Amino acid sequence: MSNYKENSLISLGAIGLGTGVMISAGIFALLGQVAELAGMWFPFIFIVGGIVTGFSAYSYVKMSNEFPSAGGIGMFLVKAYGKGALTASASLAISMVINQSLVARTIGTYTLQIFQIDQSSVLVPLLGVGLLVFAFIVNISGNSFIQTFTSIVSLLKIMGLVIFAIGGLWVAGFSISPAKGGSGTQE
Secondary structure (H helix, E strand, O other): OOOOOOOOOOHHHHHHHHHHHHHHHHHHHHHHHHHHHHHHHHHHHHHHHHHHHHHHHHHHHHHHHHOOOOOHHHHHHHHHHOOOHHHHHHHHHHHHHHHHHHHHHHHHHHHHHHOOOOOOOOHHHHHHHHHHHHHHHHHOOOHHHHHHHHHHHHHHHHHHHHHHHHHHHHHOOOOOOOOOOOOOOOO
16 A cells, blocks of 8 residues: 555554444444344353453454554455455455344434334434444545544443443442441351
8 A cells, every 4th residue: 555654553542433333333232133143142152252252352453563564454454365356355355244134224323212213214324324424424534533532432432332341230229338247157
């Protein structure tokens, strides 16, 4: 790539990008869908998903160390299958269309639930398309803007998850207090 600028992405920006993707796709989109489909098996599925994600993350780290690049999944596919139309199509389909469509549709569905609008409403795909257009605009804005934007959004997501977790613990009546002694005697 002739216009690639080395070090155009700083570590904090890369962390923001990775965290944002993991939270959006992994927690917001996939976990909600899996919880709905898995029912009582959700805890087991969650653990299996964590293990699979660990292997995936390890593979990405090893690939990135061996072939440093700003190409992401596209670069990995080129290294595995060579340059070509099939590799480019798969890269686009995996990294953009499938992932971002899943996240966009799920966020659209969640948003409409706030207003008690049915999931079969035409607004779900319209919100999804709107989010995809927004993501496209962010992606063409350059690495400097992307890493700043995603770092801020990732921080907001983390804060939201912390607030949600604290609220969930509060509603569940969780407290940090010493355990009360049982009926047995201690020596």
